[in-house]
Amino acid sequence: MISFRNVSKVYNGNVKALDRVSLQIDKGEFVFIVGASGAGKSTLIKMMYREETPSSGQVFVLGKDLAKMRKREVPYLRRRIGVVFQDFKLLKDKNAWENVAFALEVTGTPRREVNRRVTQVLNMVGLLDRRNAFPNELSGGEQQRIAIARALVRNPDILLADEPSGNLDPETAMEIFAILERVNLYGTTVVVATHAHDIVDNLRKRVVELRDGAIVRDERRGAYHY
Amino acid sequence: MRLLGYIFSQTFRSIWRNKLSSFLSSLTTGFALFLLGISFLVSINLGFMYEMAETQMEIQAYMDKEATQTQLASAVSQIREIPGVAEVKFVSKEDALEELKEMFKDKASVLDSLEEDNPLPPSVRIKTAGAEHIPAVVEALQAFDIVDDVMYQEEVSRRLVQIGKAVQYLSLGGMLVVGLVSVMVIANSIRLTIDARRQEIGIMKLVGATDGFVMTPFLFEGVLLGFLGSAIGTGFAVWVYNWVAMKIAEFIPFMPIVGLDPDALWQMFGIMALTGVMVGLAGSAFSVRRHLRV
Ligand SMILES: Nc1ncnc2c1ncn2[C@@H]1O[C@H](COP(=O)(O)OP(=O)(O)O)[C@@H](O)[C@H]1O
Numbered sequence A: 001m002i003s004f005r006n007v008s009k010v011y012n013g014n015v016k017a018l019d020r021v022s023l024q025i026d027k028g029e030f031v032f033i034v035g036a037s038g039a040g041k042s043t044l045i046k047m048m049y050r051e052e053t054p055s056s057g058q059v060f061v062l063g064k065d066l067a068k069m070r071k072r073e074v075p076y077l078r079r080r081i082g083v084v085f086q087d088f089k090l091l092k093d094k095n096a097w098e099n100v101a102f103a104l105e106v107t108g109t110p111r112r113e114v115n116r117r118v119t120q121v122l123n124m125v126g127l128l129d130r131r132n133a134f135p136n137e138l139s140g141g142e143q144q145r146i147a148i149a150r151a152l153v154r155n156p157d158i159l160l161a162d163e164p165s166g167n168l169d170p171e172t173a174m175e176i177f178a179i180l181e182r183v184n185l186y187g188t189t190v191v192v193a194t195h196a197h198d199i200v201d202n203l204r205k206r207v208v209e210l211r212d213g214a215i216v217r218d219e220r221r222g223a224y225h226y
Numbered sequence B: 001m002r003l004l005g006y007i008f009s010q011t012f013r014s015i016w017r018n019k020l021s022s023f024l025s026s027l028t029t030g031f032a033l034f035l036l037g038i039s040f041l042v043s044i045n046l047g048f049m050y051e052m053a054e055t056q057m058e059i060q061a062y063m064d065k066e067a068t069q070t071q072l073a074s075a076v077s078q079i080r081e082i083p084g085v086a087e088v089k090f091v092s093k094e095d096a097l098e099e100l101k102e103m104f105k106d107k108a109s110v111l112d113s114l115e116e117d118n119p120l121p122p123s124v125r126i127k128t129a130g131a132e133h134i135p136a137v138v139e140a141l142q143a144f145d146i147v148d149d150v151m152y153q154e155e156v157s158r159r160l161v162q163i164g165k166a167v168q169y170l171s172l173g174g175m176l177v178v179g180l181v182s183v184m185v186i187a188n189s190i191r192l193t194i195d196a197r198r199q200e201i202g203i204m205k206l207v208g209a210t211d212g213f214v215m216t217p218f219l220f221e222g223v224l225l226g227f228l229g230s231a232i233g234t235g236f237a238v239w240v241y242n243w244v245a246m247k248i249a250e251f252i253p254f255m256p257i258v259g260l261d262p263d264a265l266w267q268m269f270g271i272m273a274l275t276g277v278m279v280g281l282a283g284s285a286f287s288v289r290r291h292l293r294v
C-alpha cells in the first residue's frame, strides 16, 4: 500500500529532513509516526500524497512510483488519499456541509451523489445536525471532525493525519482518535503523525519513531517511549 | 453543466470582489481596443477611397476667371478632341456657386455675400475612358493658356490615403503598446483573485482537483475582462468615429466618409472581441503560470 525504499529528502541543499528511510505499510494498518519536533514526520507524510518528492530513493503508494508520476496524474492519486492537518484547513466562508461537499464538487461529482456521500460521512463523524454551522461557530474538535469528514467523503484507501489533535485538549483528542480507529476498522489504512503520547500508549498500534530523519524504532504494538 | 455554473459563479464573485482592479483592466483593454477599432475604421475608409479613386477618376480643369464665354466654349470643344477623353461637362461660375450652396444647405445664407462678387472660377470636369489616359489628358490640359489649374481625384485620394495610412500605423502602434499594458493589468487583476483564493486553491489541489479545473475560473475571468474591454473599446471607437465623421461632413463636405452599417459594426466588434479575449487569455495565463504553480 505504502512503501519507502531508502528515501532521503534534502531541503535547500543542506537540511536533511529524511535520512535513508525504508518503510512498508500494508493495507488496513494503523500506524503512528512519532518523534521530536523537526524529526521529519511531516515530510514523511507529505511524500505519501506527493506534496514532496524524494531527493533519492523510491516511494510507492497504491502501486504507483511517485517519483516517476507525472504531474497530471497527481490529482487522481489524491482522490484515493484523505489528508487531515493540525490546523483543520476549513474554508471560513463555507458551512460544514459545503466544506465537505467541496471535495466532491471540485472533481465534478453529480449532485445526487454529493448529497448522499456528504450525509453519510457527516453522520459518521456525528455532526449531521451541525451541517449549517460555519467553522467559527464550531469548536476545535468539531472543526477537526468536519475536516476528517472531508478527507473521508471520497471513501479513500488511505487516511493521512499530521498531528490531528495538536490544537485540541486531551479529551477532544480522544474523540478524534476514536473516529480514526473506527475508520481503520472499516478497512482504510491510517497513518498518523502525533505527539499525543497518552493516546499512542493506550491504543497499542504500530509505532514508527523518527529521529533526525531516520527511523530508530518500528514496533508492532508499541508505546510512545520505550 | 454544474462545472459551467461553478466557473461562472466563481468568476462573477471575484470580479465583484476586485471591482476596481477589474474595472481598470477592462478600461485599459478597452483603450487598446479603441485604438484597434480606430485603425479598423480608418482601413474601411481607405478601402472606400481606393474604390472611389478607381471608379470616379474625374479631372477638374479650373479656367481663367477672366475668360469670356466664347473662349470657354472653344476650349470645351477642343478638350473634347483630346484622345482618351470620354465625357466633358462645363461648370460655370454660377453653377459652381449653386453646388456650394447645395452642399451647405441650411447654412447657405453665409454664402449670400458671394452672390454679388462670385469668386469661384468656371471649370470643366472630364472623365477619361480609363485610368491609364489620365496623365496624358492632364498634360494636354495644362498646355491650354485658359486653364489655370488641373486637379484630379487620384491626387486628392492619394493624399487622403497617405494621411489615413499614417493614422492607421499610429493607432496600430499605440494598440500594441497599450495592448501589452492591458495584458499586464489583467495579469495583476488575476493575481489579486489568486491571492484571495489561495487557501481554497490549496484545498482543491489537496482533494484531487485537476490543474485544468483549478485554472479554468482564472482563465475565464481574464477572458471576460478582455471581452468587457472589447465592448468598451468598440463603443468608444464608434462614438468617436461618428463624432469625427459629423465634424468632417460639416467642414469638408466633399470628403467621402463611410457610414457604419450594422454589418460593418458587427465585423468590427467581432475582431475587437476576439482580440480582447486573446489579450485577456494571455494576461490570465501569465498570472496563472506565475502564481498558481500548476
Ligand atoms: N519546506 C521546507 N524547506 C526547508 N526545510 C524544511 C522544509 N520543511 C521541513 N524542513 C525541515 O526539515 C526538517 C524536518 O521537518 P518536518 O518534516 O516538518 O518535521 P516534523 O513534522 O517532525 O516536526 C526540519 O529540520 C525542518 O526545519
Ligand SMILES: [Mg+2]
Residues within 6 Å of the ligand: A041, A042, A043, A162
Ligand atoms: Mg510536523
